[in-house]
Every structure is written in structure tokens, then in C-alpha cells.
Amino acid sequence: MTKAIYSKDHTYTVARLKKARREAKLNQTEAAELLRKTQSHISKVESGQRRIDVVSLKEFAKIYKKSFGYFLLL
Numbered sequence: 727m728t729k730a731i732y733s734k735d736h737t738y739t740v741a742r743l744k745k746a747r748r749e750a751k752l753n754q755t756e757a758a759e760l761l762r763k764t765q766s767h768i769s770k771v772e773s774g775q776r777r778i779d780v781v782s783l784k785e786f787a788k789i790y791k792k793s794f795g796y797f798l799l800l
Contacts, residue, residue, distance in 0.1 A: 737774065738799040739783070744772045746790035746797070760789045 747757050747768075754768040761768075770776035778786075787794050 732774075735799050736777070739778065739797045740772060740774045742797045743778075743786055743790075746786070746792050747772075750790045752789075757789065761785055 747754070750757075752760070754772070755765045758765045758768045767776065771778055783797055784794060786792075787797065
């Protein structure tokens with residue numbers, strides 16, 4: 727079984743997070759400030775180095791003005 731961080735679902739979610747941030751016209755530093763995280767945290771999430779939990783995904787959806795489902799491969 728593939729580890730979750732390298733799964734197709736995780737890769738899809740990471741790509742959607744990056745796309746949503748760009749569509750929201752935010753850079754990583756601006757997104758980090760809104761989430762009260764560091765820019766390196768956003769970078770690690772977007773590069774797939776850091777897992778993201780449901781609560782964090784909900785926060786990303788809110789600041790990017792996307793539905794929760796936008797980030798999920800169904």
C-alpha cells in the first residue's frame with residue numbers, strides 16, 4: 727500500500743491547493759499570513775512534503791474561497 731503522502735489523492739489535493747492559491751491571487755507569504763503559518767509551511771504543503779489534515783484543508787478552502795470538495799479527488 728502506498729503511503730498517503732505519495733498517493734494519487736494527496737498529489738491531486740496538493741495541486742488543487744496550489745491552483746486555488748494562484749486563482750485567489752495570493753503568494754505563499756500572503757496565504758501564510760492569513761492562515762497564521764509560515765511561508766515555509768505553505769511551501770512544504772504545496773510541494774507534497776507535509777500532510778494536510780481535514781481542519782487545515784477547511785481553513786485553506788475558506789481563505790481561497792473554494793468549496794471543500796474542490797480539493798478532493800472523488
